[in-house]
Each structure stands twice: as C-alpha cells, then as structure tokens.
Amino acid sequence: MRAFMITVSVLIPLCSVLLASAKTINVVVGGNGTTQNAGLIFQPQEVTAAVGDVVVFNFTNGTHTATQSTFAEPCIPAHVSNATLNGFDSGLRDTVNGTAQTTLTVTIQPADQNTTFWFYDLWGCGQGGVGAINANDSDWQNFGAFVRNAKRLNGSSTSSSSFSRPPTSALHPTPTSTTTTNSAERVGANAVKMIFMLAPILLAMFVV
Template sequence: MSSSAAGYAAITAAATATTVISSTIEVTSTLTVAAQAANTASATAAAAGQETVHVVQVGGSNGTTIFSPNNVIAAAGDLVQFQFNAKNHSVVQSTFDQPCVPIQNVMPNKTDAFFSGFMANNHTFGKAGVQLVYTIRVKDTKPIWFYCSQAKHCQSGMVGAINAAASGNKTVQAFAALAAGAAVNLSPGENPAAAAASSAVASLGGASSIATATAAVSGVAGATGGGATAASTSGPPLQSVNAAPGRFADAARSGMAGIAYAVIAAFFML
C-alpha cells in the first residue's frame, strides 16, 4: 500500500462518527490523528474504492492567519480536510457576497452549512505530532466559501474557497478583498449587534468608543464612529472620562460664588 493510501487508512480508522447531511456537504466528526498520517497537499488513495483527500492547513508558521492552500479544486465526492495549527482558529461557511458572516445568517433555510467550532491547540505548523482536523465531503463542484471567525482573522485575509474560479468576478482574491472591508466577523449564533459593538471598542478604544458601542447595541440614533455623539434631550451632559479634574481652588471659588448669589437673591425676596 502506498504512503498516501496508508495515510487515508489511518484517518478512516481514527474517525469516530460520520454524519451525512442533505445537500452540498457531508461532514465527518472532528478527529485527532497523527499529522504524519496525512500531511500532504492532496492525499490521493491509490486503491480502487478509496477517496481523494485535499488537505488545508488552518493557520501557518508563527501563528500566521492563513488557509493554505486558500483555494482547493475538488471533484464531487472528494474530502477536504482542515488541519489546525497552533492558536485558536475556526472554519465557517459563508456566501461570496458577505464574507465573515455565516451563510445561514444570509440564507436562513441553509441547514447543511458547516462550522468547525474553535480548535485551540498547540500543534506546530510543519511538525509531526497530534493535530486536530475537521473534514467535509464535497457533493458538487459549485464554489464554497469559508473563513475563520476568530477576532479579525477574516478581515486580515484568513479566508478560502473550494472550487473558486481562477479568473472573473468571483475569485478567492476578490473574496479576500470583500472580507477586508467587513464590519464584523461572526461565528454561527453570534449576535451581530453585540459583535459590532465589541469590534468598535476593540478598534477605537477609549471612553468615546465604549459609548458609541453602547449606543449601537441599544439602537440610539446619532452615534457615529467618531465618538459618543448621540443627542439627548434629558439629563445633564456627561463629563468626558479623560477630562482633567478641576483644581480645589477653582471648586472653592465656584462654591463661594454660589453662596453669595443665594444670599443676594434671598435679600431681594424679603
């Protein structure tokens, strides 16, 4: 048996369950296998009846946020196996037009979308050892788009595709360009408004962005990315957190002036 066939046999032996779903993808359970069992770009079984496994590395050396390769050309029936390296990444299916957003957020009737969950591990890229993997089966040759939903990984270019065109309007490069401008990076089930607020706080920082984020979550009109500008018709204006505190002498003078005005007002009322 060839080394490729042996690698696939090891993967098959390690599988604990297989779930077949209705339309585009068949998802096999998350496995733990020896990386050396199948660590080639395309592990192709030699014997009749065995399958082609396309391997995608999730995360690169030194924690780089990449899928490698970022576009897999697979035939119907092929397996695509995502092998997770150090840090904490995920694989989420999306549409081309809305990268960084789970496909079921855009297509509510999409019941067969895939999501690996977050795969925190210490496996070193390119080294032998135990590695977490997540495998899907391709049912046809239509393009499939995916991304990592950790932090800003999607916006930073951690996106990929299966059967994306090499040219035209819907290439993996065009997909990455759209992802770079995405407002949020969501995992399935995550609240978009809360994610947008968290993103605003993380990217802008400071009291003004926190107020802006709070306004975004609660639907307050007038909040902008430049700070807390939502208008309010009731209550006194709030002091900025980073405003310099007044000196004691200034406060004392203000207090004495207030007392003097009160005495004068009381005199004229008598």
C-alpha cells in the first residue's frame, strides 16, 4: 500500500508537468484567400508537435479539407490506403466567404511520438496543397519528397496558374456538423493514459 501511495505521489506531479507543457499549434487553412497558390492552403505546411500537444486546423477561407493520408498515396485518405489507419478527416469545410470559420483538433498521443502525420486538402493536393506533422527532414520520406509525390501522382508536376479539383471518386461527403473535439479533455485523457503506462514501472521500483 505504501509503495502504491509513493507511486501515485510521483505520478501526479509528473502528469501536472505534462499538462502544463502541452502546446496548441495553429495551422491556418485557406488563409491565402483568393490566391491560386495551392502551396499556401496550409500555413504553415510543416509543424512539429510533442506528445500532448494539440494541432488546431483553423478553416478561415474557401472550401477545404484537412485529411490524413500516407506518404505513398498523398491524396488518398489514410483509411482507404490502409484499413488499419483511422486517420483524421475534417470533411469539406465551407467557410462561406470567411463568415463560417470552424476548427479541427488533432492531439498527439503517446503512441504517436515517432509518427509522421501526412495530410492534404481535397481540392489542392495535386498542386502541392499538403502538409505534415513531425516530418523527418533527414529521412528519404521527407516533406519535400511528399510534396513532389503529391504532384507526380496527380498529374500536375508542371507549374499551373490555378489548381483543379481531383476526380469525383476521391470526394468525401460534406459533414453534417462542425463540432470539434475538446482539446482540454483530450490532453487530460493523455495524462490518465500516462499514469497507467508508468504505474507498473514505478511500482516495481519501490516494491522491495
């Protein structure tokens, strides 16, 4: 019992530190307004996030998506490329000329700390409208290669004055609501998970 109490007394401050250090990272979607540069759909295109951090996609202008994909198939939803992946997908978000702004939150879980999240916009993917969370620039599967892959596989590797829509087969239904996940609740859930992950290890350290 005493060992358990010691374990809890160690874990509670640890979780408090984790909660306090969690960051909110904002990605503006459609902030380029009327410009036809698909590479500016996500600003910034690359972000780095630690465990517990929350990446918030802010849909500010136009009609766009933030859909997780894979390096091999940049413009296809992750769950279509790999049935074992339950990737995030905002669905089409129409901001109605900037008057109906919504958000999508993605929290980095402990199991994701070594994972790269590739994502794309439905309309602009083939012209470079893609992004990444925690891409490894020293790996051959880096962000620059991901952008080139998206353009190459969608027949738009040459420069264009505007970006076009992908084939109809790639479309997603418009979501019926724009309810977002409460990031505070998700970060709190991370702390609880961390307690259960570390409890057996710390308990073994204090039990003689």
